[in-house]
Amino acid sequence: MKLIIRTYKLQLKHPFTISRGTRTEIPSIIVELQENEFSGFGEATANPYYNTFVEQFEEELLEKRVIIENISDKTPKEYWDYLYPYFKNNMFLLCALDEAYTDLYTRKKGIKLYQYWDLKPKNIPQTNFTIGIDTIENMVSKMTETSWPIYKIKLGTKDDIQIVTELRKHSNSIFRIDANCGWDVTETVKNSVELKKLGVEFIEQPLPADNWRGAKVVFDNTFLPIIADESCIIESDIEKCYNHFHGVNIKLMKCGGLTPAKRMITKAKSLGLKTMVGCMTESSVGISAIAHLTPLLDYVDMDGALLLKNDVATGVKLVNGNILFSELNGTGxxxxE
Structure with missing residues (x-):
């Protein structure tokens, strides 16, 4: 098996602002694992909040090339277990390798990934489209530019309720709110009252990730479901989220790939938590991997490639929120070129 590394700077169509800051480009590394005529692809994007950088990814891949290329006859789960001791301190990179190997493995079998998992892509959730923090005029303009059945609206400003009130005047679509740790307990409970009146479906990660005591207070008093994101990173976090959140947003890069994400979904369901998988502004490589988990999910946020000027890949297509799988095997x- 041969490792091929590509690095990119994914340019965003619009400056993307959340409560922590603004980005205009997303550095990305795409991993290809090649065996004979087959190739599998995986991706990791840099994220300052998680202290991850493409230069670091590339250096570690080159350093551990022999470990990565050494084995190609294992199942995806066995390969993930084999890699974990070497990459347990870099879940983003482990994710890229897990996606690539899983893609390669299923392409060699001549099947799509969801078929390997014995899933059927029927009645799968629609993806939302994200509107970053901006002036109200620009946020309305973004909604007009991309008419969509579900919007995720980034908040965390002093004018949050006013923003949603104004946006609601321009759309009857479902609204989801993501405060990215930007609120406190009192603010969250109070906002949940007003946001429910405005037809919001749920609130994602209103409090700082480590405020578990506050999360419990919010959980007991909110008027809307609360979904964990920054508080739900790895597999052991699922149980922590029980009775503190109503659901979890699992990110493949944070947890180490498709293999652990699927286990996290199963665990969350067993605890009665709603399940969601989110993206981290990947190209169609990372987005196509997410798509195969959708038969297991209540919600999905996989609009990352739609936010890009220069998607460097093809794969799953998103049409008015609906997910259209590629004709290619594996992740597609x-x-x-």
Whole structure:
């Protein structure tokens, strides 16, 4: 098996602002694992909040090339277990390798990934489209530019309720709110009252990730469901979220890939938590991997490639919120030449 590394700077269509800051480009590394005529692709994007950088990814991949290339006859789960001791301190990179190997493995079998998992892509959730923090005029303009059945609206400003009130005047679509740790307990409970009146479906990660005591107070008093994101990173966090959140947003890069994400979904369901998988502004490589988990999910946030000027890959297509799978096997992703 041969490792091929590609790095990119994914340019965003619009400056993307959340409560922590603004980004205009997303550095990305795409991993290809090649065996004979087959290739599998995986991706990790840099994220300052999690202290991850593409230069670090590339250096570690080159350093551990022999470990990565050494084995190609294991199942995806066995390969993930094999890699974990070497990459347990870099879940983003482990994710890229897990996606690539899983893609390669299922392509060699001549099947799509969801078929390997014995899933059927029927009645799967629609994806939302994200509107970053901006002036109200610009946020309305973004909604007009991309008419969509579900919007995720980034908040964390002093004018949050006013923003949603104004946006609601321009759309009857479902609204989801993501405060990215930008609120306190009192603010969250109070906002949940007003946001419910405005037809909001749920609130994602209103409090700082480590405020578990506050999360419990919010859980007991909110008027809307609360979904964990920054508080739900790895597999052991699922049980922590029980009775503190109504659901979890699992990110493949944070947990180490498709293999642990699927286990996290199963655990969350067993605890009665709603399940969601979110993206971290990947190209169609990372987005196509997410798509195969949708038969297991209540919600999905996989609009990352739609936010880009220069998607470097093809794969799953998103049309008015609906997910259209690629005709290719595996995850269906393919690098643009």
């Amino acid at each position: 992703a393919q690098i643009k």
